[in-house]
Amino acid sequence: MDNTAITDNQKLAAEISVIAKPGKRARDYQQINLYKDVNPLDWEDWHWQIKNRITKLDEISQIIRLNPEEEEGIKNARGRLSMAITPYWATLIEPDDPSCPIRRQAVPLKHEFQVGPYEMIDPLAEDADSPAPHLVHRYPDRVLLLATEQCAMYCRHCTRRRIVGHEEHTDNSLNRWDAAIEYIRGNKKIRDVLISGGDPLLLEDEVLDSLLKKITDISHVEFLRIGTRVPVTLPQRITEGLISVFKKYSPLWMSVHFNHPKEITRRTKIACGMLSDSGIPLGSQTVLLNGINDRPYIMRKLMHELLKIRVRPYYIYQCDPVRGTQHFRTPVSVGINIMEKLRGHTSGYAVPTYVIDAPGGGGKIPISPNYILSQAKGKYVLRNYRTKIYTYLE
Numbered sequence: 001m002d003n004t005a006i007t008d009n010q011k012l013a014a015e016i017s018v019i020a021k022p023g024k025r026a027r028d029y030q031q032i033n034l035y036k037d038v039n040p041l042d043w044e045d046w047h048w049q050i051k052n053r054i055t056k057l058d059e060i061s062q063i064i065r066l067n068p069e070e071e072e073g074i075k076n077a078r079g080r081l082s083m084a085i086t087p088y089w090a091t092l093i094e095p096d097d098p099s100c101p102i103r104r105q106a107v108p109l110k111h112e113f114q115v116g117p118y119e120m121i122d123p124l125a126e127d128a129d130s131p132a133p134h135l136v137h138r139y140p141d142r143v144l145l146l147a148t149e150q151c152a153m154y155c156r157h158c159t160r161r162r163i164v165g166h167e168e169h170t171d172n173s174l175n176r177w178d179a180a181i182e183y184i185r186g187n188k189k190i191r192d193v194l195i196s197g198g199d200p201l202l203l204e205d206e207v208l209d210s211l212l213k214k215i216t217d218i219s220h221v222e223f224l225r226i227g228t229r230v231p232v233t234l235p236q237r238i239t240e241g242l243i244s245v246f247k248k249y250s251p252l253w254m255s256v257h258f259n260h261p262k263e264i265t266r267r268t269k270i271a272c273g274m275l276s277d278s279g280i281p282l283g284s285q286t287v288l289l290n291g292i293n294d295r296p297y298i299m300r301k302l303m304h305e306l307l308k309i310r311v312r313p314y315y316i317y318q319c320d321p322v323r324g325t326q327h328f329r330t331p332v333s334v335g336i337n338i339m340e341k342l343r344g345h346t347s348g349y350a351v352p353t354y355v356i357d358a359p360g361g362g363g364k365i366p367i368s369p370n371y372i373l374s375q376a377k378g379k380y381v382l383r384n385y386r387t388k389i390y391t392y393l394e
């Protein structure tokens with residue numbers, strides 16, 4: 001037997017088990033009966049995390065105490081937006097609290113199968129703005145490439161639930177983006193490509209590498225970004241191998257979907273740190289969700305925690321009127337009030353833009369408290385964050 005190999009392996013296991021420690025926001029996985037014998041090397045292996053996702057009622061019920069609304073939700077979700085929870089995400093769930101924000105984002109409720117008023121299958125009319133398969137071209141200079149139909153964890157509020165989470169009908173052919181790439185190549189106005197999905201970071205390194213190469217080979221594409229939730233739901237995916245792929249395509253920006261301060265664990269911080277250190281600017285996208293992050297103090301805490309891990313808050317989205325998400329939607333006034341409590345009260349870097357993605361395909365429209373009280377020739381009457389009134393003369 002090769003002694004150095006054993007020592008190296010043991011050393012690695014020891015190092016990895018330190019990385020795998022979740023910090024104060026999560027349970028140590030070894031405290032969960034289902035995972036108590038899992039080797040830290042496996043726990044840290046993203047393929048292991050994907051292979052061991054929780055998809056069944058009898059699995060999740062070993063980790064949390066389910067209520068009848070959840071049981072019914074899980075049964076009915078099969079074949080629609082199925083339940084899939086990474087073991088990592090499961091360690092963040094409060095086992096006895098049905099209102100746990102981590103749990104509510106991952107465990108289906110029976111309410112998902114009720115269609116609320118004004119709800120649609122494709123509220124943003126993305127399919128109507130699709131010039132090629134997997135591509136949405138809505139704005140003049142940029143496109144959205146829906147690179148996969150899979151995610152590490154399926155968010156119950158997902159806007160793209162018409163596309164994602166139907167794993168049995170997934171197209172995995174290597175040429176599936178060819179028409180989209182030809183379209184981008186043929187349209188010189190496109191300078192910005194946003195790769196999203198599903199979650200593009202569920203693609204294997206080599207596949208992602210070849211996709212990024214095909215896009216960056218197009219000379220008029222000058223800005224490339226990836227939309228992902230993996231640093232939050234599967235931080236183990238951010239590996240040295242993945243980073244070395246990204247480094248070849250700098251400048252590359254990334255938008256990460258974060259919804260609650262509890263999502264920012266020690267493990268997520270390590271993943272985001274690796275991305276930032278490799279020169280990838282990180283932004284966050286947050287969906288405003290009823291009972292999850294609809295209080296100004298929670299949203300402020302989230303924004304502060306994001307700055308601490310070098311993620312710049314980018315957007316807060318009004319929850320889209322997608323079928324079965326009524327229980328997640330808040331009135332627009334809730335979002336406006338959150339913006340009111342952020343702007344001026346805290347660092348400008350902690351203030352994202354609140355947007356409504358217009359139903360029917362109008363794109364993102366910024367919504368803000370009103371700071372202009374009146375406007376006449378050469379004169380603006382404004383109010384500040386403390387509602388004091390000021391006049392600006394042009």
Ligand SMILES: *Cc1c(COP(=O)(O)O)cnc(C)c1O
Nearest residue numbers: 136137138139142143144194364
């Ligand atoms: C959100 C989105 C973009 C990117 O918008 P930015 O405001 O530039 O971040 C591009 N295309 C589509 C279809 C989108 O929904």
Ligand code: SF4
Nearest residue numbers: 151154155158198229
């Ligand atoms: S990660 Fe994004 S695309 Fe995937 S389920 Fe969540 S919201 Fe939907």
